[in-house]
Amino acid sequence: MRKPTGMAPDTLALGATSAILLGVLAGCGGGSEPAAEMGTIRTAPVETAQPELPPVQPVSEGDCPYLSVEEVTGASGTPTDEARVDDSVDPAACFFYDADGAVHLTTTVYEVSSSARAGELVTESAPPDASEPAEAEGGWGGGVTVGPAGALAVLARDNRVLAVQSTGDDAAVVRGVVEIVAPRVAD
Numbered sequence: 001m002r003k004p005t006g007m008a009p010d011t012l013a014l015g016a017t018s019a020i021l022l023g024v025l026a027g028c029g030g031g032s033e034p035a036a037e038m039g040t041i042r043t044a045p046v047e048t049a050q051p052e053l054p055p056v057q058p059v060s061e062g063d064c065p066y067l068s069v070e071e072v073t074g075a076s077g078t079p080t081d082e083a084r085v086d087d088s089v090d091p092a093a094c095f096f097y098d099a100d101g102a103v104h105l106t107t108t109v110y111e112v113s114s115s116a117r118a119g120e121l122v123t124e125s126a127p128p129d130a131s132e133p134a135e136a137e138g139g140w141g142g143g144v145t146v147g148p149a150g151a152l153a154v155l156a157r158d159n160r161v162l163a164v165q166s167t168g169d170d171a172a173v174v175r176g177v178v179e180i181v182a183p184r185v186a187d
Contacts, residue, residue, distance in 0.1 A: 053110050053121075056093035058084035058103065064094035066184040067107060067177070072096045075176035076166065078104050091185055104168065107177065109185045110161045118156035125154040125163070134175060136162075136182035144171045153178045157186060 062085045069080040079099050085092040093108040112118050126134075126143030134144045134153055140162060142155030150167040153174035162182060164174045 052112065052117075054089060056086040056089060056108055058095035059086050059088075060084060062087075062092075064096075064107070065091050067094060067096075067181055069096060071180055072105055072177065075180065076105060076168065076173045078168070080104070102167075104166060105173070105177065106163075106165045107181055108163045109181075110163070112159050112161060115156070115158050118159050118161050121161050122154050122156045126152065132171065134178065136178050138183050138186035140178070140182045140186075144174060146171050155182065157182070160185070 062083065064083045064085060069083050072078075072080040072083075080096045081099050082097040082101075084095045084097070086095075089108065089110065091109055094106065095103050096105040098104045110121075112121065122142040126145050128143065131143030131145045133141075134155055135141050136155060138157060140155040140157040142153065142162075144151065144153045146152075146169050150165060151169060151171045151174045152166075153162075153164045153171075155162045155178060162178065162185065164177045164181065166173045166177075
């Protein structure tokens, strides 16, 4: 992972956590192929499954299309100085930076193959027995977890998954951001 200018060590930790989240959200898509039997010669490359959810990174400076730095400051209590986006997904994934130049909050909306798959991804990312239920306006439902990497809210609506992650351990922060974002990205 290439570190953009001004990123602090916390950014790398959030990036690593985001990569783990993507692995969980992707359902570890692909699996591994059994080893070839002795004496078998492979004549074509091994087919690999594309990840179900594309990885996102803070690739360019810009405003988040559905959440402002002021709203993030209000919801998190952490002064937010900058937003960076990855517009390879629609709507763009957003990364919010604190005064020290470290990412402290991310938001991503994914579109998957079906509402059933969106529900599965929520359950895998925020298992009901290890998370608190969460709902948001517009029919979003899922869960919120808190762990060493911070707080995570993952909700689904139809075939979309909304993930909000904070480096802080306050579940109220990600819940507050979900309440702002969910109605804005419902369609």
